Amino acid sequence: xxxxxLSPLVTGLLLLGALVMLAPMxxxxxxxxxxxxxxxADSGAAFAPPYTLENYAAILRGSLTLQWLANSLIxxxxxxxxxxxLSSLAGYGFARLEFPFRxxxxxxxxxxxxxxxxxxxxxxxxxxxMLGLHNSYPGLILPSLTGAFGVFFMxxxxxxxxxxxxxxxxxxxxxxxxxxxxxxxxxTLPAQATLGVFTFLxxxxxxxxxxxxxxxxxxxxxxxGLASAxxxxxxxxxxxxxxxxxxxxxxPILVVYIIFQKQIVRAMAGTMVR
Amino acid sequence: MIARALAFGFAGLLAxxxxxxxxxxxxxxxxxxxxxxxxxxxxxxxxxxxxxxxxTTLINRFEAENPDxxxxxxxxxxxxYPQLAAQIAAGDPPDLVTMHQSVIAxxxxxxxxxxxxxxxxxxxxxxGAFTPAARAGVEKxxxxxxxxxxxxxxxxxxxxxxxxxxxxxxxxxxxLPNSPEELLAHARQFRARTGxxxxxxxxxxxxxxxxxLLYTYLLARGSVIFPDDRHIRLDTPEARxxxxxxxxxxxxxxxxxxxxxPAATAAFIQGEGGIFPVGTWMLGxxxxxxxxxxxxxxxxxxxxxxPRLWGEEAAFVDGHAWVVPTAxxxxxERAAMARFLGFLARYNSDWSRTGQLPAxxxxxxxxxxxxxxxxxxxxxxxxxxxxLPGYVERQSAVQGLIGEELEAAITGAKPxxxxxxxxxxxxxxxxxxxx
Numbered sequence: 001x002x003x004x005x006l007s008p009l010v011t012g013l014l015l016l017g018a019l020v021m022l023a024p025m026x027x028x029x030x031x032x033x034x035x036x037x038x039x040x041a042d043s044g045a046a047f048a049p050p051y052t053l054e055n056y057a058a059i060l061r062g063s064l065t066l067q068w069l070a071n072s073l074i075x076x077x078x079x080x081x082x083x084x085x086l087s088s089l090a091g092y093g094f095a096r097l098e099f100p101f102r103x104x105x106x107x108x109x110x111x112x113x114x115x116x117x118x119x120x121x122x123x124x125x126x127x128x129x130m131l132g133l134h135n136s137y138p139g140l141i142l143p144s145l146t147g148a149f150g151v152f153f154m155x156x157x158x159x160x161x162x163x164x165x166x167x168x169x170x171x172x173x174x175x176x177x178x179x180x181x182x183x184x185x186x187x188t189l190p191a192q193a194t195l196g197v198f199t200f201l202x203x204x205x206x207x208x209x210x211x212x213x214x215x216x217x218x219x220x221x222x223x224x225g226l227a228s229a230x231x232x233x234x235x236x237x238x239x240x241x242x243x244x245x246x247x248x249x250x251x252p253i254l255v256v257y258i259i260f261q262k263q264i265v266r267a268m269a270g271t272m273v274r
Numbered sequence: 275m276i277a278r279a280l281a282f283g284f285a286g287l288l289a290x291x292x293x294x295x296x297x298x299x300x301x302x303x304x305x306x307x308x309x310x311x312x313x314x315x316x317x318x319x320x321x322x323x324x325x326x327x328x329x330t331t332l333i334n335r336f337e338a339e340n341p342d343x344x345x346x347x348x349x350x351x352x353x354x355y356p357q358l359a360a361q362i363a364a365g366d367p368p369d370l371v372t373m374h375q376s377v378i379a380x381x382x383x384x385x386x387x388x389x390x391x392x393x394x395x396x397x398x399x400x401x402g403a404f405t406p407a408a409r410a411g412v413e414k415x416x417x418x419x420x421x422x423x424x425x426x427x428x429x430x431x432x433x434x435x436x437x438x439x440x441x442x443x444x445x446x447x448x449x450l451p452n453s454p455e456e457l458l459a460h461a462r463q464f465r466a467r468t469g470x471x472x473x474x475x476x477x478x479x480x481x482x483x484x485x486x487l488l489y490t491y492l493l494a495r496g497s498v499i500f501p502d503d504r505h506i507r508l509d510t511p512e513a514r515x516x517x518x519x520x521x522x523x524x525x526x527x528x529x530x531x532x533x534x535x536p537a538a539t540a541a542f543i544q545g546e547g548g549i550f551p552v553g554t555w556m557l558g559x560x561x562x563x564x565x566x567x568x569x570x571x572x573x574x575x576x577x578x579x580x581p582r583l584w585g586e587e588a589a590f591v592d593g594h595a596w597v598v599p600t601a602x603x604x605x606x607e608r609a610a611m612a613r614f615l616g617f618l619a620r621y622n623s624d625w626s627r628t629g630q631l632p633a634x635x636x637x638x639x640x641x642x643x644x645x646x647x648x649x650x651x652x653x654x655x656x657x658x659x660x661x662l663p664g665y666v667e668r669q670s671a672v673q674g675l676i677g678e679e680l681e682a683a684i685t686g687a688k689p690x691x692x693x694x695x696x697x698x699x700x701x702x703x704x705x706x707x708x709x
Contacts, residue, residue: 040559041543041569043536061311122363129364212360217348227351229308236536237559 031243032056039239055244059226064217068225071214072204073252074137075221079144079203080196086145087195088188091154092180096166106155112148117208125212135219140210144203150195157191158184193263200256222249298606299344300614303368304329305352319621324558325628332624336617343610353377358599362386367599369611373420375411375593375661376669382419383667387597389417390615393608397616407659408633411593414664420595421615423622424630427591427655428486428580431542431550431560435574440464440472440548450581454519457583461528464548473529474547476538477685481677483535487551488680489590490580491516493660503665504705508676508698509691516584517683517690524684531685545570551580554652557629561647577648579655591659593633631656668704675700 006014031039033051059065093099094106124143125134133139161184169179210221220228226245230238257264309326316322317338322331337345348368350357355377361367373381381387390412394401401409401418408422432448440463442449451457461472476483488508492499497512523529530538530547542550543563557577564575580589596615603611619634626632626643635656637643644650662669676697683693 037562040536040539041563042540058311064308064310125360125363129366134360134364134366211351212356215348215350215357215361215364215366216346224351225308228305228349230352236539237556239536 028243028246031240032247033244034240036238036240040237043239055240056248058241059229059244059248064220064225065222065229067218068220068222069252071137071140071219071225072222075140075210076200076203078137078141080200082141082145083147083150083199084192084196087150087154088185088192089180090151091156091158092184094151094155095158096163096180096184097176109148109151112146113152117143121208121212128213134213135216137219139213140219140221141203143209144199144206147199150199153195154188154191157188161187190263190266193260194266197256197260197264201253204253295344297342297344298604298610299346300370300607300610301346301348301368302333302370302614303348303350303354303358304372305350305354306372307352308349319624322624323627325555325625325630328624328628332618332621335621336614339617340610340613343613345614362599367601369598369601369603369607370614371597371599372423373595373597375408375420375422375595378412378419378595378597379414379664379667379669381597381599382414382417383665386600387419388600389419390421390598391418393598393612393615394418394421396609396612397619399616399619403634403636405631405633405635405638405656405659407591407631407656407661408593410659410661410664411591412595420597421619422633423594423596423618424625424628424633425591425593425656425659426554426630427589427659428483428490428551428553429557429652429655430578430580431552431556432576432578433542433545433548433571433574434576435570436464436468436470436545436548437576440467442548448576448578450578452582454515454583457519457581458522458526458528461523462526465526465528468548471527471529471547472549473523474533474538474541474550475529476533476535476552477524477530477681478532478534480535481674481681483552484677484680484684485673486590487520488513488516488676489662490588490660491584493590494582494588495585500663500666503667504702504708506672506698506701506705508701509695512584513694514690517680517694519583520684521686521690524686543569543571554629554631554655557648557652577651579652579658587654587658588660589655589658591655591661594630631659668708671704672701675704 027046030046030051031043032055033053034046035052035054038045090109094102094109128134128139128142133142165183165187166179169183170176174182205223206221207223207227210224211227214220214224217225217228226249229245230242306329307326309324309330313322313327313330313334315334316327316331317335319328319331319335322328333345333347337343353374354372358367358371358373373387378387391401399421404412404422405425407425409418411425412418412420412422430450434443434448437443437448440460442460442464449460451460464470464472489499492512495512497510498507500506520529524531530541533541535552538550538552539556541547542560560571560575560577563569563571564573566572579587582588596618598611622632622634623637623640623642626637626649627646631652632638632643638653638656644653679688679693679697679700682688683690688696
């Protein structure tokens with residue numbers, strides 16, 4: 001136990017690092033509880049009472065805020081489920097099945113990691129316009145499903161699982177799909193959780209695609225909706241409201257993080273692929 | 275069981291079939307924020323405040339007075355142009371859109387928005403009634419590409435208590451400079467007597483501020499900034515003189531340094547300097563401060579157009595307009611759009627309560643407008659306001675490039691000559707890359 005204890009110097013440095021990371025978030029939180037007028041005169045007013053909930057009340061009174069919240073939940077959940085299903089199937093296929101051009105296809109998938117979204121945004125926008133998918137939930141969810149990271153991630157995870165497990169199940173008469181569903185899939189739960197959390201976070205925070213695909217207020221996600229609710233020069237005359245929006249939009253993310261903290265930390269530490 | 279399910283499904287289908295709405299629909303797309311909580315059902319335009327409140331109430335009122343027209347409102351994130359471009363690319367643009375007048379040329383040049391004279395005629399809105407500044411903002415290549423909604427410009431917001439302390443008040447009004455030499459003299463006198471900077475300026479991340487300053491004084495001197503639609507001219511003695519003046523203010527500590535817009539705003543409200551050159555849109559918040567006991571501005575606030583330092587009285591201005599994206603529309607839809615524009619034109623005086631200047635000349639002279647705080651002091655902007663030539667495009671990108679160079683020059687990070695030369699080169703490169 002003694003050997004695991006951190007030295008005071010390391011502890012101090014870690015605390016300092018944590019403080020540096022936390023400071024902007026705490027400042028954002030404090031600003032969100034101050035009136036806009038007080039902050040316009042002095043943003044340092046955030047460090048002293050009185051505090052108010054008026055900015056949060058203004059968000060909740062917004063006629064479409066709950067609709068945008070629901071839209072974000074639908075889009076982020078849809079993207080997460082879709083990515084998990086497709087990536088697991090594809091990952092299993094690349095890791096375990098033999099089929100023509102498997103390696104070539106996998107390389108093509110990997111190349112997808114190098115293509116930024118901005119490079120394909122125009123043709124994608126045109127395609128979705130032709131298909132009439134803008135201002136719809138499928139239009140907001142489908143682009144997330146084409147990400148290469150999930151396929152790569154799940155392929156690597158499936159490869160790390162001993163093949164003996166498959167072979168034993170096949171000897172017992174299980175079909176390929178049964179092996180996938182009942183033997184291997186349960187073993188990938190840590191990876192599923194990690195991928196699911198990352199996908200949910202990315203879909204929740206996405207701004208660019210929803211901004212240009214959901215152009216009617218009814219289909220705005222929370223990020224786009226809250227941005228549309230801002231007045232011009234919000235950073236000056238509406239700073240408290242702006243910060244409350246930031247906090248409000250991050251609450252679901254915080255909840256997801258708290259629930260899946262273990263998986264996220266494990267993923268960050270690089271130990272999720274055993 | 276199957277029959278019951280079918281019957282249930284059929285009933286559901288019937289329930290989903292609401293009576294068809296055969297009213298002509300207009301899709302109105304605007305920025306200015308969302309304030310449905312406060313004004314979602316209000317139709318009392320006179321009682322509404324702020325840009326968002328007044329516009330929301332106006333649209334509510336139009337719907338109430340025109341039940342035969344269906345209005346769909348899209349509130350977009352400021353400034354809304356990425357969404358508009360996406361809608362146009364997808365072939366599904368809205369019918370009426372708020373647009374900055376400086377942006378109109380980007381769209382009119384590519385025929386993405388329509389000339390609006392026919393709609394204005396249908397709405398019985400006389401284009402001859404627009405103020406010179408407002409009309410210049412929407413007139414491109416001899417056609418009107420929007421109904422102007424206001425004129426916005428930069429003003430000198432003034433702390434009269436500090437000006438008095440500095441001996442720069444006469445007959446209850448601030449004494450403003452009439453030449454570069456006088457500006458420096460006033461600033462030095464102000465610093466000596468108050469110990470505070472004469473100017474409060476947003477110099478960090480405030481490209482538009484620097485550009486407005488340079489454009490204003492170049493236009494006042496009659497300089498041709500854009501000789502044609504693919505070139506800018508900034509490497510000139512006139513431009514150097516203007517930038518050097520503001521660099522000198524910095525060097526002598528006669529202005530605040532290293533402040534962004536929120537920090538500069540806070541400094542002005544706290545009385546840390548004499549004059550804050552910023553837009554018409556801050557008139558409302560500063561008026562509120564001037565009315566708040568205990569504020570550094572309490573009863574001590576005045577406002578004026580940028581002073582004439584060179585040439586004639588002029589100010590670079592912009593404005594908002596209602597534009598019509600190009601699309602196929604039925605005569606009924608066009609009639610509905612015309613009625614909406616006519617309605618907005620009738621309520622332009624209410625919009626001027628935001629601090630922006632009216633788009634209709636007659637309103638500027640009305641007692642109601644003149645009775646609004648400080649409006650008589652700034653009404654001249656509707657006359658002296660200058661827009662860039664109608665062929666000038668990509669102002670958003672252009673001002674970003676110029677602003678970067680000016681910031682470096684004024685703060686002393688780069689020689690003035692080099693900054694102006696680089697600004698000119700970079701803008702011309704941008705234009706050369708345009709199709």
